[in-house]
Amino acid sequence: MADNNELKKLLLDFLEYLEVERQVSPYTIRNYDHYLRRFLDWYHGYNPAMDLKGISLTTVTKYRVYLSRLTDGHQQTLSKATQAYHVIALRSWFKWMTKLDLEVLSPEKIDLPKSESHSLKYLTYEQLERLLNQPRLSSKVGLRDRTILETLFSTGLRVSELVALNREQVNLERREFGVMGKGRKLRVVFLSKRAAEWLNRYLVTREDSWRPVFIRYSRKKEDIISDGEEMRLSVRSVQRLVEKYRKAARLPIPITPHGIRHTFATDLIARGAGLREVQEMLGHKNVATTQIYTHVTNPRLREVHEKYHSGYE
Numbered sequence: 001m002a003d004n005n006e007l008k009k010l011l012l013d014f015l016e017y018l019e020v021e022r023q024v025s026p027y028t029i030r031n032y033d034h035y036l037r038r039f040l041d042w043y044h045g046y047n048p049a050m051d052l053k054g055i056s057l058t059t060v061t062k063y064r065v066y067l068s069r070l071t072d073g074h075q076q077t078l079s080k081a082t083q084a085y086h087v088i089a090l091r092s093w094f095k096w097m098t099k100l101d102l103e104v105l106s107p108e109k110i111d112l113p114k115s116e117s118h119s120l121k122y123l124t125y126e127q128l129e130r131l132l133n134q135p136r137l138s139s140k141v142g143l144r145d146r147t148i149l150e151t152l153f154s155t156g157l158r159v160s161e162l163v164a165l166n167r168e169q170v171n172l173e174r175r176e177f178g179v180m181g182k183g184r185k186l187r188v189v190f191l192s193k194r195a196a197e198w199l200n201r202y203l204v205t206r207e208d209s210w211r212p213v214f215i216r217y218s219r220k221k222e223d224i225i226s227d228g229e230e231m232r233l234s235v236r237s238v239q240r241l242v243e244k245y246r247k248a249a250r251l252p253i254p255i256t257p258h259g260i261r262h263t264f265a266t267d268l269i270a271r272g273a274g275l276r277e278v279q280e281m282l283g284h285k286n287v288a289t290t291q292i293y294t295h296v297t298n299p300r301l302r303e304v305h306e307k308y309h310s311g312y313e
Contacts, residue, residue, distance in 0.1 A: 007043075007050055011036050014096050023184045027160045027235065035089035042066055052097075055105050060090070064113070084113045120292055121253050122262040128153065131255070134245035140205065141217055145241050147195075147202040148214060152257055154195035156264035156282055158182075159238050159257035165213040167203070172196050181283035189281065214238075262293075269293045 015033055018024040024032075040050075042063055047054050067083045078086075087110065094107040123131065132149050136142035152162060161179045169177045175191040191199065203213075210228020216237060238257055246255050253259070261282070268278050279290040 007040055007052065010097065010102075011040065011093070014093050017096060025160065025180075025182065025184070031085065032089045032092070035086045036093055038086065039063060039090055053103050057105065057109055060087075060105070060110055063090075080113060087112055120262055120266075121255060121259045122266045123251070123253065123255060123259070125267075127249070127251055127253070128263060130249040131245055131251065134248045143202050143205065144214060144217075145245070147198045148238060148241065149245070149260070150195040150198045151191070152260040153264055154192040155189040156261050157189060158261065158283075159235050162257070163212075163214060163233050163235055163238060166211045167213055168211070170199065170213060172200050179283075183285065185283055185285070187280065187283045265290070265293045 011033075014036075015029055018029050018032065019026075043055070043059070044050060046059065046062060064083070064087065067078055067086055069077070071077050091107040091110050091112075094104050094110070097104045098107065132146065132153075135145040135149070137146060148162070151157065152159075155162075157179065158181065161181060165177075165179070169179075170191075171177055172191070175193070175196045176188055177191075178186055178188055180186055199213075206215075208215075208228060208231075210231055212228060212232040214233040215228060215231040216233050218231070242255065242257050242260070246253075255263075265278055265282060268281070269275075275287055275290050275293075278293065279287045282290060284290050
């Protein structure tokens with residue numbers, strides 16, 4: 001029987017395994033920690049004995065019902081995708097425990113929730129320009145936000161990759177830099193001339209010598225560490241600012257930082273880029289992941305159609 005402290009130790013050991021053996025990103029480890037601690041908190045109320053052997057399919061079903069009814073401070077329930085992430089984390093933890101020969105529910109018995117059907121959300125050129133023009137450039141925050149939007153579209157970075165950027169990484173002269181993506185895969189991303197100009201304009205206004213490229217602005221400047229790590233902008237902050245400007249631009253599409261990444265890839269495909277090249281720029285492990293962008297009409301095919309198809313004239 002595993003008590004509360006033993007389960008917490010197993011959780012810590014699992015997170016260390018993800019960090020050292022699997023080399024999972026700190027962002028993913030933080031999410032797994034959050035999802036699994038939520039399960040432990042719920043399980044303590046459901047089964048105070050915290051018996052590892054007591055976790056059955058019925059237990060997992062009860063937990064999934066709890067997740068489906070869970071609401072935040074705004075009375076919003078968890079999305080289907082977020083609920084699925086909780087279950088994925090639980091399955092991964094159980095799979096690790098089976099490797100340790102612990103008596104735990106077989107992870108293969110846990111079905112994942114059916115994912116919501118989402119259409120690929122991306123912006124047209126006109127919608128993108130409307131979004132980019134929303135930040136007020138008379139303020140430091142507005143200049144930073146415009147630079148963030150320009151950088152997201154120019155590079156196709158994931159939001160976690162964007163906020164992790166440090167000044168020494170970015171070469172504005174060559175307009176390229178390396179980033180460590182999912183699975184600790186290194187790739188090179190490129191800046192357009194326009195994005196490089198915005199980055200330069202933003203950075204020259206900075207009076208600090210902090211490492212993070214994108215920082216939050218606080219009225220309190222005391223107790224700031226020398227490299228400014230604590231001032232680094234968070235993923236959630238970038239998500240909020242994109243939503244803020246989406247509303248200001250009155251865009252009908254619920255665009256997110258990842259939606260700007262989709263827009264980047266869609267723009268490349270629409271202009272004739274190959275899937276393999278786009279795969280490299282996005283940092284996808286498999287080209288199959290990149291194939292979601294084949295919804296875009298190849299401009300060459302359109303030219304052929306218009307030139308040779310009679311259209312029953």
